[in-house]
Amino acid sequence: AQSVTQPDIHITVSEGASLELRCNYSYGATPYLFWYVQSPGQGLQLLLKYFSGDTLVQGIKGFEAEFKRSQSSFNLRKPSVHWSDAAEYFCAVGAQAAGNKLTFGGGTRVLVKP
Amino acid sequence: DAGVTQSPTHLIKTRGQQVTLRCSPKSGHDTVSWYQQALGQGPQFIFQYYEEEERQRGNFPDRFSGHQFPNYSSELNVNALLLGDSALYLCASSLLGQGGQPQHFGDGTRLSIL
Numbered sequence: 001a002q003s004v005t006q007p008d009i010h011i012t013v014s015e016g017a018s019l020e021l022r023c024n025y026s027y028g029a030t031p032y033l034f035w036y037v038q039s040p041g042q043g044l045q046l047l048l049k050y051f052s053g054d055t056l057v058q059g060i061k062g063f064e065a066e067f068k069r070s071q072s073s074f075n076l077r078k079p080s081v082h083w084s085d086a087a088e089y090f091c092a093v094g095a096q097a098a099g100n101k102l103t104f105g106g107g108t109r110v111l112v113k114p
Numbered sequence: 115d116a117g118v119t120q121s122p123t124h125l126i127k128t129r130g131q132q133v134t135l136r137c138s139p140k141s142g143h144d145t146v147s148w149y150q151q152a153l154g155q156g157p158q159f160i161f162q163y164y165e166e167e168e169r170q171r172g173n174f175p176d177r178f179s180g181h182q183f184p185n186y187s188s189e190l191n192v193n194a195l196l197l198g199d200s201a202l203y204l205c206a207s208s209l210l211g212q213g214g215q216p217q218h219f220g221d222g223t224r225l226s227i228l
Contacts, residue, residue: 104156
């Protein structure tokens with residue numbers, strides 16, 4: 001069975017500082033990995049995805065993530081955070097065999113201090 | 115290009131009632147998935163519809179049922195509502211068979227049970 005763990009429930013970061021959100025997954029084969037962002041009262045917006053190939057993937061809004069198979073991790077990073085990055089971030093794992101069903105982590109809420 | 119649209123935006127029901135939520139997928143998509151997101155948690159997979167049939171189902175009781183129409187739109191029905199059914203219900207669409215194709219989410223329907 002697929003599972004995703006996001007160890008940090010809340011993270012507070014100063015504007016302009018770097019950000020790293022952790023994600024660990026469990027899946028028997030090569031997973032498809034995603035990061036979504038959710039602003040209050042909104043749906044989920046896709047930030048980036050990993051299917052295969054280069055383990056460092058670039059996404060929208062200046063985010064990037066690195067897939068590390070040996071650590072079963074897919075951490076999200078941003079070099080310099082903007083106040084508009086305050087939101088909830090979800091890591092998700094999917095697989096073609098599962099027909100695009102996604103399993104989500106519990107999310108990390110990011111607060112940005114001025 | 116219209117994205118995933120859901121209606122209604124908000125809904126208030128009482129225990130024991132029945133509710134129907136609606137979803138129109140992104141243009142060109144043929145698969146609709148439904149997720150339940152309780153407050154402070156990540157989305158949980160309810161079920162997925164393709165070619166008007168339920169393909170996959172998560173760990174939800176039979177009170178949760180759905181339908182997909184020939185135009186790919188979908189409905190989620192919940193019978194005998196419980197207080198614990200209060201949540202944000204998210205619809206996501208994708209193209210089946212496109213391995214790892216990211217799902218596109220709507221803004222959700224906020225269901226409150228009194």
